[in-house]
Amino acid sequence: MPETKLTVGIQPHSLDRDVTAKLDQCDNSGHDFLVVPISHPSFREKMEQTRDLEYMSRIQAVQAPFTSEDLFIRTAKHCERLVGLTSPWVRMDSPDERERYMAEKVLEKELSWSAHIGLSAVLMPLLTTSPDRFTNYARWLCRILHDYAFLQIWIRIPLLLNSESTDPDESVGLQDSWEQWALLKQICDHSPRLQLALEITADLPDPKFQSQWYAEPVKCLIIPTTTFTTNAKGFPVLSKPHQNFIQRLTQLTHYAVIEERQVEDRVCETGNHHKFLRYLSQNPGELSTLESFAAGYKDYLQAPLQPLMDHLESATYATFEQDPVKYQLYEKAVHQALVDRFPSATESDHTCVIFVVGAGRGPLVDRSLAAARSANRHVRVYALEKNPNAYVTLQHKKETTWHEQVTVVFGDMRFWNPPEQADILVSELLGSFGDNELSPECLDGAQRLLRPGGISIPSSYASFVAPLSSSKLYNQVLALNGPAHFQTPFVVLFDAVDTLYPPQKVWQFNHPNPLLCTGDLTAPGLRSENQHNARYAVNTFSTDKAAFIHGMAGYFDCVLYKDITMSIHPRNHTPAMFSWFPIFFPLNKPIFAPKDAVVETHLWRLTSSSKVWYEWCVVVKSAATDAEAHSTPLTSTTIHNLNGSSYWIGL
Amino acid sequence: MPETKLTVGIQPHSLDRDVTAKLDQCDNSGHDFLVVPISHPSFREKMEQTRDLEYMSRIQAVQAPFTSEDLFIRTAKHCERLVGLTSPWVRMDSPDERERYMAEKVLEKELSWSAHIGLSAVLMPLLTTSPDRFTNYARWLCRILHDYAFLQIWIRIPLLLNSESTDPDESVGLQDSWEQWALLKQICDHSPRLQLALEITADLPDPKFQSQWYAEPVKCLIIPTTTFTTNAKGFPVLSKPHQNFIQRLTQLTHYAVIEERQVEDRVCETGNHHKFLRYLSQNPGELSTLESFAAGYKDYLQAPLQPLMDHLESATYATFEQDPVKYQLYEKAVHQALVDRFPSATESDHTCVIFVVGAGRGPLVDRSLAAARSANRHVRVYALEKNPNAYVTLQHKKETTWHEQVTVVFGDMRFWNPPEQADILVSELLGSFGDNELSPECLDGAQRLLRPGGISIPSSYASFVAPLSSSKLYNQVLALNGPAHFQTPFVVLFDAVDTLYPPQKVWQFNHPNPLLCTGDLTAPGLRSENQHNARYAVNTFSTDKAAFIHGMAGYFDCVLYKDITMSIHPRNHTPAMFSWFPIFFPLNKPIFAPKDAVVETHLWRLTSSSKVWYEWCVVVKSAATDAEAHSTPLTSTTIHNLNGSSYWIGL
Incomplete structure (x- = not known):
């Protein structure tokens, strides 16, 4: 505090x-x-x-x-x-x-x-x-x-x-x-x-x-x-x-x-x-729930998680499981998906197959079972987890709580060969910037596990960005001592900042991925460059006050299922949900945007066979005047994290 | 070539x-x-x-x-x-x-x-x-x-x-x-x-x-x-x-x-x-004399001389002595000063005392004697030199050529106690930027050697500056490998450059120095900070094309005596004189000046008891528009060579 x-x-x-x-x-x-x-x-x-x-x-x-x-x-x-x-x-x-x-x-x-x-x-x-x-x-x-x-x-x-x-x-x-x-x-x-x-x-x-x-x-x-x-x-x-x-x-x-x-x-x-x-x-x-939880984290720079490469610790799971809102929303989404998939509760011969991929210590399994009870549907749940330590916990829960309704599997969703396909695929792979913990790569790899017409929860997520001013964050990155830190995004709860512009959408991922609907998808292909998940976005921001830009703030907005959404976009942040703080892409040198200038952000999501990374760049242009129909460039940063030199997420 | x-x-x-x-x-x-x-x-x-x-x-x-x-x-x-x-x-x-x-x-x-x-x-x-x-x-x-x-x-x-x-x-x-x-x-x-x-x-x-x-x-x-x-x-x-x-x-x-x-x-x-x-x-x-001489030096970065701290080599003297114009101008100046000081040639009892301070290998002694002959005036010349090696050459010239008309003295003009005072003090202490080889400090120190109403040749010099664009010079400084090089001026003959603006005057020094006319000046005082030779100048440049500014070009313009002048200012460069190339103050990062912007150069000449140095900074401002009566800052460099950290001239 x-x-x-x-x-x-x-x-x-x-x-x-x-x-x-x-x-x-x-x-x-x-x-x-x-x-x-x-x-x-x-x-x-x-x-x-x-x-x-x-x-x-x-x-x-x-x-x-x-x-x-x-x-x-x-x-x-x-x-x-x-x-x-x-x-x-x-x-x-x-x-x-x-x-x-x-x-x-x-x-x-x-x-x-x-x-x-x-x-x-x-x-x-x-x-x-x-x-x-x-x-x-x-x-x-x-x-x-x-x-x-x-x-x-x-x-x-x-x-x-x-x-x-x-x-x-x-x-x-x-x-x-x-x-x-x-x-x-x-x-x-x-x-x-x-x-x-x-x-x-x-x-x-x-x-x-x-x-x-x-x-x-x-x-x-x-x-x-x-x-x-x-x-x-x-x-x-x-x-x-x-x-x-x-x-x-x-x-x-x-x-x-x-x-x-x-x-x-x-x-x-x-x-x-x-x-x-x-x-x-x-x-x-009055402090909101989020504010009370977050008070100690203000402006504190955290490295984003690498859940695909690293195994999370039990305490990390425990923190996330405490979120009072997120799992309620998942339960609602599964409930609605079950009702939509099996409109009549009486068809007792239809058992809905739910895969919880990346089950962790099992909160989504619990919620899926609860949703099945409230929807009065038969379900068969598979809980897949690649973290050997979390897998132990899952086994224990099966023995003590879930019993035969749940099958616990040790493996990676991208390479798992299940005995049957799923009606509903439930996952929680989102990072602060949506796709930054490789949800697109994982879910594309798991898409072959889904029956035709099957449902992915979440069904889509979009990333948002806005230039940001904060001497404090700049100085904190500087204090980390080493130019590579300016080429690395951070998870941070913003406090001493001026949010100059409303965030804009940069890109979106949908699941099931319509690009992958040929049906003959095999796991080995996904080890290639998965270029279809590469993105490039240009966003243009205008304001009427001068500012130093120290970096870009990133947020996400997610559709779990139909109208059941969750978001950390400041405009419609899901109340009381504290699982994610925003992401911050720093600039290695503050860039000055004069009054009435146009700020262009360039953001790349790039892929290779072994990793995914972001690159970013900010260009400041003069506003188009009557005399000149186009805006002219004033300043630009260099390309940050070129070739993923300082930061990447391993596949 | x-x-x-x-x-x-x-x-x-x-x-x-x-x-x-x-x-x-x-x-x-x-x-x-x-x-x-x-x-x-x-x-x-x-x-x-x-x-x-x-x-x-x-x-x-x-x-x-x-x-x-x-x-x-x-x-x-x-x-x-x-x-x-x-x-x-x-x-x-x-x-x-x-x-x-x-x-x-x-x-x-x-x-x-x-x-x-x-x-x-x-x-x-x-x-x-x-x-x-x-x-x-x-x-x-x-x-x-x-x-x-x-x-x-x-x-x-x-x-x-x-x-x-x-x-x-x-x-x-x-x-x-x-x-x-x-x-x-x-x-x-x-x-x-x-x-x-x-x-x-x-x-x-x-x-x-x-x-x-x-x-x-x-x-x-x-x-x-x-x-x-x-x-x-x-x-x-x-x-x-x-x-x-x-x-x-x-x-x-x-x-x-x-x-x-x-x-x-x-x-x-x-x-x-x-x-x-x-x-x-x-x-x-057609190549001018200067161009023929200079062809091999284009865009070649040279460290400015430190003649006060270091002793010049014979070859350096030899190069400067070859200048076909400079010494002619000195001879004309001494001639005119002799005629003005002793209007009647018949006053044979009046012998004019000339001190050549910093005589080097003696070219100004030769020219002073030649001027005396052409003006038909009696002179007694003292040749003072602090470089022990040049002093040997001077002694040799006295023995073989000058004989009793010239007294050769070994010493520093700031501390010399001569048997009599001078009517005319002749020196050649100018650098590419005028005062950058400490002519002001030396001549202030030698001013007590001058009789009341005596003449200093040169009698004044002014420095000029203009922002300059040159990727080549920037890359050459970069190639020297080390940030200190961007905090150091260079002597360089410009070629691959865009001289964006006409040079402007930054400051001027006059001799005898009117500030020092109290008469009780003693050498020890000059070992103090000589704050009276510190300067600060702001110059403002406007243009209607966009440019990267990589540094500032520096020049000088000098009055030897009355209308006898010499200059390396591009506007009125003394024809065929090749003793000086311009000076270049680099910027550690190219700074972009958009079309119609105002470029402000800030230049300091700073002094302490042991050294003199320059600091510099460039600020780019938007031009004042009708709507706003003042211009607003867009970009600025940092202060270069702060505290003389990388470059200074020793006293």
């Missing part, structure tokens, strides 16, 4: 020299930490006096150490409860070289001191004026990230730039703060050390732009006292849209700062603001 | 089974090689008959080996004089999976055979229809490049797409062939193995789009017979624009193919076309 406690700090409007007194005050008022300037305002005067001489590099005043009077934070004491602010008066974006030089020197001194005493973090602004000079600042930040490898640096970014500014000069900046942040990330090569402190401004951007931040490394929220309103009881509260947004954000970070702001002549001081924030973070709405 | 002989092949319109006879014919008509289909048309029928069964992977006809009748090229004999054509009828861009599958299998068989017999190259088309399916083809090409590491694959690209097509379906493709090629390169991760065969269509694109191809790996020109016209004598010739374009291209490649084309019912056969091409390639216009 994620920690629900919010760590709340204060950034006071004014400060005496004595930080310790302020810390005590902070403690007593129920706050956890204090955000204070590193150096004292008097340091500015001192620096400005010597600036020009300094610049000529003859008098070394700036290089000289701080004196105690220059500082607010003078010792390492309480450092774990202090976040430092760099001097707000320095001008890294000045057109004057001397000013920039001075700014660099002052900031370096402050960071050097912060690193020395081990301050918990340093909060720095994101420059908003002068887009040209922004790159200069970005370069300097790259250097700082490189030089101070153990210092946490939080870049402060207001949700809306200059929303309160009346200075026309300041609005000459970049369009919005996310775009500036995006440029900073590119220049810093998407360094995982870039973290941001998001200022929750009184005005909020449109919800579609709010979600951009879910994909970013938000380390801390900064909420000025002026963003709060007061309720009828005089208690500080936030508007409903603010509440929703902050509630979502506190799932991603546990740090918040209440910043004291002045309105006209009056300082709007901190009071019970932190209580309201804590209340918000502890009330993330 | 580059090879001037053009290797010309024929692609015949029709072909008997007997390739050998055609090869003899090719020989006899003065051609060097033959371009022929790998497989015979009968192979198509065979394949199409078995296609559907094959697709089901049960009959293995496609995987079966070629039979002799399937092929035009049946043996490895003459392979070095054959270029293979893959089957033109295969449909890699078909929407039908079976057709695509068939196409892949056929092409793979052909390539496998070509690799086996060691064909000199295989020519393959660039798909032009269906932009969606293009990515599928690109993926397949990536795979082929990977699987056939020793096979040369030439991608055939027409200069203008569909210029002769009347099929409206075919014009639904991408805008132009360069854009398609650009996308292919991105998908293949800019593989150096991607080479192109450029078809010279009868219509040529605008010259600005012609130059795009200079930056690409053009391996071969394909000139259809129909592109030629016939002159009054019945000889095949090309239009003047075609001649100019092909002349430039034959500096980049030595392979050409004459392709026989049919016009209505008549095949336009090869005749004397190759003679005209050979004539063109051997007449690259």
Whole structure:
């Protein structure tokens, strides 16, 4: 379970020299930490006096150490409860070289001191004026990230730039703060050390732009006292849209700062603001069954299963058997199939043959028997399993529970020669992306086991894909250390992501496979390339906001039988079913899609005689304009997992 | 000198089974090689008959080996004089999976055979229809490049797409062939193995789009017979624009193919076309002095000199001393400075003191003495040199030639304490980028040697920069094997490049340095950071064609004295001066600038107490539109050579 406690700090409007007194005050008022300037305002005067001489590099005043009077934070004491602010008066974006030089020197001194005493973090602004000079600042930040490898640096970014500014000069900046942040990330090569402190401004951007931040490394929220309103009881509260947004954000970070702001002549001081924030973070709405189950798995990367090559462990079976919904749906599907196949219950001479292929520890056998009872049909069930360990369990169940109604067989459905053919073939071979655990190959191989007109449960499944933004997932793949990890899909429950586009269908498999209905199918053929299960899909996505694309999210949607379906597609996710998390196809480099661009995903399902694998590629094109009838390519990734070099599923 | 002989092949319109006879014919008509289909048309029928069964992977006809009748090229004999054509009828861009599958299998068989017999190259088309399916083809090409590491694959690209097509379906493709090629390169991760065969269509694109191809790996020109016209004598010739374009291209490649084309019912056969091409390639216009000198250096990457840290070799001095222009300009400058400093020649009691700082083997001493003679002024020359080996040569010249008029001193200009101050300080410390051999640091250190009002020759120099496209230079840096090479500038004479934009000024240094005029300058101070020589420049470039940017070209422009200047800026390059080639700042990944984008270059000159270095970064922004007053960032490189990690010049 994620920690629900919010760590709340204060950034006071004014400060005496004595930080310790302020810390005590902070403690007593129920706050956890204090955000204070590193150096004292008097340091500015001192620096400005010597600036020009300094610049000529003859008098070394700036290089000289701080004196105690220059500082607010003078010792390492309480450092774990202090976040430092760099001097707000320095001008890294000045057109004057001397000013920039001075700014660099002052900031370096402050960071050097912060690193020395081990301050918990340093909060720095994101420059908003002068887009040209922004790159200069970005370069300097790259250097700082490189030089101070153990210092946490939080870049402060207001949700809306200059929303309160009346200075026309300041609005000459970049369009919005996310775009500036995006440029900073590119220049810093998407360094995982870039973290941001998001200022929750009184005005909020449109919800579609709010979600951009879910994909970013938000380390801390900064909420000025002026963003709060007061309720009828005089208690500080936030508007409903603010509440929703902050509630979502506190799932991603546990740090918040209440910043004291002045309105006209009056300082709007901190009071019970932190209580309201804590209340918000502890009330993330009612958890669904899926959410409760999944809480510990958020954004955790798992390698997809290889059930055909590997034998599952008992615990894995046990987890999947706990799904409260999936097996109910299977039971309904078998029931309906039985009724359709044998419309009259009285034909007692007709016994329906059910093959459960890949029976595992037997849950589908149980459900098939239950369906037969509820449908009042005679059944003869064969439980086929290739995992020798699960086979032991099946034998035990036959002896103790199923008896002669069930025949337990050890073998692979692709090569089994049964004594008779089946009316109904029941299997559960789907992966997060539908076909990624080789259900098509297995069921095509088992198709000859089915009588003409026989029923496969599931009868079809489709895969869906959508480009996705998530710095967190990108950084997690990066942390696995090795380029091959970017060529491998992962099973993951998405949390810190911006799902940019609704998923689109990529392909579908049907069973029985109409391509294989010649009747003379023999197992050896299926050891060849099974090219008929190769696929290639192009999907095109359009949106009106800029984004970094870090990969593609994959889902599936399955028809068990007629209208009995199950799905992990976000649009119609089967309620409470937790057997599958989505799949994630990462990109080895985040790719930038500007506003109004068209994003094309290319996905291949490729086959050889021994394996199946996916390859993928994303191309960004400019939208077709009136002047030009076609869109032109802007950027493209390379082909991921070319030739199945890093990831494949063995046949 | 580059090879001037053009290797010309024929692609015949029709072909008997007997390739050998055609090869003899090719020989006899003065051609060097033959371009022929790998497989015979009968192979198509065979394949199409078995296609559907094959697709089901049960009959293995496609995987079966070629039979002799399937092929035009049946043996490895003459392979070095054959270029293979893959089957033109295969449909890699078909929407039908079976057709695509068939196409892949056929092409793979052909390539496998070509690799086996060691064909000199295989020519393959660039798909032009269906932009969606293009990515599928690109993926397949990536795979082929990977699987056939020793096979040369030439991608055939027409200069203008569909210029002769009347099929409206075919014009639904991408805008132009360069854009398609650009996308292919991105998908293949800019593989150096991607080479192109450029078809010279009868219509040529605008010259600005012609130059795009200079930056690409053009391996071969394909000139259809129909592109030629016939002159009054019945000889095949090309239009003047075609001649100019092909002349430039034959500096980049030595392979050409004459392709026989049919016009209505008549095949336009090869005749004397190759003679005209050979004539063109051997007449690259009159060579300038610079071009003659430089022919062997084209696109050759050299590490910039480090004259302050290292001692130059005698041969290096000898090369530079050969420059026919540079020292004439210095002599003129010293002459003019002498005349200005001592307006009356009769003041014989005034002896002008000239310091030649960094005298090397003495060419500037000779020129200073010659200037004194021509100006009829008395001079006392001090020749200062820190290279102990050059110092020996200087002593020898004093003894044999200069005698008492010249004082030879061993030492570094930054630390020398001379017996008197100078009227004129002469130096030649410029690098390809002006200040990159630390002229600013040296001359600032020597400034205290100058009398008030004294003259520095040179008196100023400015650096210029422009983004540049060149696959060849990118691949050459890549071949150096190691990411650090992309963080290092190179001195290089550009050839296979597209200079996209006119260079812009980045910064300038003046001597004497007005910042240093306080008079109490002492050498120790200059050992500090000399921040006053740090620089940061942002330059903005706009163009109306798309391009990959592989780096930045750097130049300088220098005022020796008043109107006596020297320059390697392409706009006003000092004629015949060959002492400097331009500098090249590479980018670690080619960056794509779409049509109408704005390219921002960021360049830093940074300093510490022991070194000077450059850092650079390129940002691409969308152009400001009417709807949005500012441009938004699209892509950015990272900061190159951050903290001088890979390249710096020692003080």
